[in-house]
Amino acid sequence: MGQTDRNLLLEMGFDPRRVDLALKQTGGLQDALTWLGSHESTEIEELEKLAGSVAPSKEALTQAGPRESTPEPGAEPQSYKCNDCGKMLRSWEAVQFHAEKTEHQNFDESTEVVKPLTEEEKKAKLEEIKQKLAEKRRMQAAENALDAKKNEAIRRKRDxxxxxxxxxxxxxxxxxxxxxxxxxxxxxxxxxxxxxxxxxxxxxxxxxxxxxxxxxREGQTTGDFSKPVMAPPPPTSSSKGTANHTEARLRFQISGLPPVTRTFPAETSLFEVASSLAEETGLTIRTFTTTFPPRKTYKLDEALDSGLTLKEANLTPSASLLVG
Structure with a gap:
């Protein structure tokens, strides 16, 4: 039976080392499938190490509980019964596995023979286990995909x-x-x-x-030379000079948006103007370009241009700028 059960488990895709360990621990196909499913995520090295540890003795597991099916003296026990749940177990390895899985401790020897599974029962049980394993793996894959999605969202948020x-x-x-x-x-x-x-x-x-x-030299002996001699006022020029404008009215032309007109103090820097316009429009502003000749482009990522005031950039009292 062991070889047949082993071949069936190998056909299901289980690792040979796990199959041998499961059959050794349980002694039957049904319990071996349960054992494989419950230890799927445990490393094989750890399972082998645990299998080598001391298992509960037969005396410890059969020292308490009723003896309804105790065999006659000299009779060979054919099975074991769990007095805690009434389950019949085929071998002592199955008793140890059942005790480990359920923490039941009361077992009796029995002369009752546990019938092995028929081929149809084996196939049905295998199909049931396959479906359970497939569903478990599907759920695990879905959880892994969800975790990956969450990790990606965390990474993007961090970036x-x-x-x-x-x-x-x-x-x-x-x-x-x-x-x-x-x-x-x-x-x-x-x-x-x-x-x-x-x-x-x-x-x-x-x-x-x-x-x-x-x-x-002229013979003057008195006089107050301590008072400063006032210099004549500078002649006024009739030519037009630079007016001392304190404000600049700017008209911004933005691609895809209607023109925006705003007024700023003349000492406002181009960087401050760009920051204010960016907060208002939500755009990233890199350049300002004048629309009248001579055309000039101010690059806001360069400190030399971004630090200029509107007055220094000759954008007072008004100007029209293309936003780039």
Whole structure:
């Protein structure tokens, strides 16, 4: 029977080592199938190691419980009965497997012969086990696919969060660069103002010295040369100069969208304008291009262009820009 049961289990696709171990542990086809199904996810090395451990002794499993079917003295036991559930077991290996599976401990020897499964019963049982195994594997495959989908969603969310953090860091770095450039301009303006003040003071001192020398030559002995001699005001030019506009009215032309018109302070940087427009439209803005000659394109991913103010970019008091 063992060889026949082994061939049937091998035809179902079970590993030979697992088949031999299952038959050794259970002693029958039906229990072997149950054992294989319950230990499907356990490594064969671990199963072999557990099989080599000490099993419950026959005395320990038969020391308690009623003895309704105890064989007569000298009679050879043909089977074993579980007094906890009433199941008849063909061999001692089946008793050990049943005890391990159910934790039942009360067994009796019996002279009752457990009829083996007929070929039709074997085929029916095999078909039932095959369907159960196929359903179990189908459910496992569905669970694996669901886990893979969840893991992919987690990975995409992590990548999106990473890209968002990188974009925020890039914007903060650009803002710091703009603030640094503004501070450098202020420092340069202060330095130029100091140089002009020094030059004016030197010129004033020279004028006072010249006026004093002239008075001495002309015989003047008194006079107050400490008062500064006011320089004549600079002549006004009739030519048109740059007007000091404080605001810029901008008309943005965006592909696929109606034009957008907004007003910004003249000291607003192109990067700040792009950020404001991006928050409003949800677009990623990389360039601004003027529409009137001479056409000029400002690249917002370059610090030199993105740090320009609207006034420095000659976009005051109004301008029309193509958004790229």
């Amino acid at each position: 999106q969060d990473s890209e968002k953090m990188k974009e925020e860091l890039r914007k903060k770095e650009q803002l710091r660069d703009i603030e640094r450039r503004k501070q450098e301009k202020l420092d340069d303006a202060k330095a130029r103002a100091k140089v002009k003040a020094d030059i004016a003071a030197t010129q004033q001192a020279r004028r006072e010295a010249a006026a004093k020398a002239k008075a001495e």
